[in-house]
Amino acid sequence: MTTLLEECAGLPEERIQAGDILVAEGSSPERVLVLVSGSVRVERDHTPFARIEFPGAVFGEMSWILGKPATATARAETDVVVYVIADPGRFFHDRPRAAFAVLQMLAARLDGLTQYLVDVKVEFPANDGGASLIDQILESLVHHQAPRLRRGRDSSGESPA
Numbered sequence: 640m641t642t643l644l645e646e647c648a649g650l651p652e653e654r655i656q657a658g659d660i661l662v663a664e665g666s667s668p669e670r671v672l673v674l675v676s677g678s679v680r681v682e683r684d685h686t687p688f689a690r691i692e693f694p695g696a697v698f699g700e701m702s703w704i705l706g707k708p709a710t711a712t713a714r715a716e717t718d719v720v721v722y723v724i725a726d727p728g729r730f731f732h733d734r735p736r737a738a739f740a741v742l743q744m745l746a747a748r749l750d751g752l753t754q755y756l757v758d759v760k761v762e763f764p765a766n767d768g769g770a771s772l773i774d775q776i777l778e779s780l781v782h783h784q785a786p787r788l789r790r791g792r793d794s795s796g797e798s799p800a
Contacts, residue, residue, distance in 0.1 A: 643695045643744075646737035647673050647722040654720055661698050661713040661721065668702035668709065671727045677719030683711045690716065700741055703727050753777065 652675065655661055661672055661679060674696040681689040691713075698721070702709040724730045731738040760773040 641695065642736055643673060643697070643740040644675070644722075646734045646740070647724070650722040650724060652720055653723050654718065655715045657715050657717050657719075659715050661715060661719065662702070662709050662711070664710065664712040665708045666702075668699060668704075668706060669725075671700050671703055671724040671730075672698040672713075672721040673724065674698070675720040675722060678716040679719060680714050680716045681711050682714065695740075697741055697744060700727075700745070753781075 650673075653672070655677075664683060674691065674694055676694060678690060678692045679696070679698070680687050681691065688711075698713045699709065731741070756773055756777050760771065760777070763773075764771075
């Protein structure tokens, strides 16, 4: 994620104290944050499921891309420094290398999730001869083609059709 950090150089930085929230579950997608330093715990319904410590990690990007409220909370485990992308549409339009870096990160997450589900399927095959829950999830991941959800104005100020 060195590319993303390089592309963010010069953006405003925000310092968040340990215990404070970077992104709140259910919040509106208004900005994207990029981790410079520190450790962040990700939780859903108050259940932690990930710790993120590598510089260049992105928070709030899925919510912004999908135009939906955040589905998880990102909470600082230590004091944290992030770059603040206040206008993600313009930022990613003007910096395609940054957009590609986020695309790679999202693809790696999806690939990791898919591989994990396949491993679970191999380890615990369905016994009833029908499609297991894992099969249904994998089918959904492979075939899910969401319509364009990004709302608002593009960098030229035009509303999408």
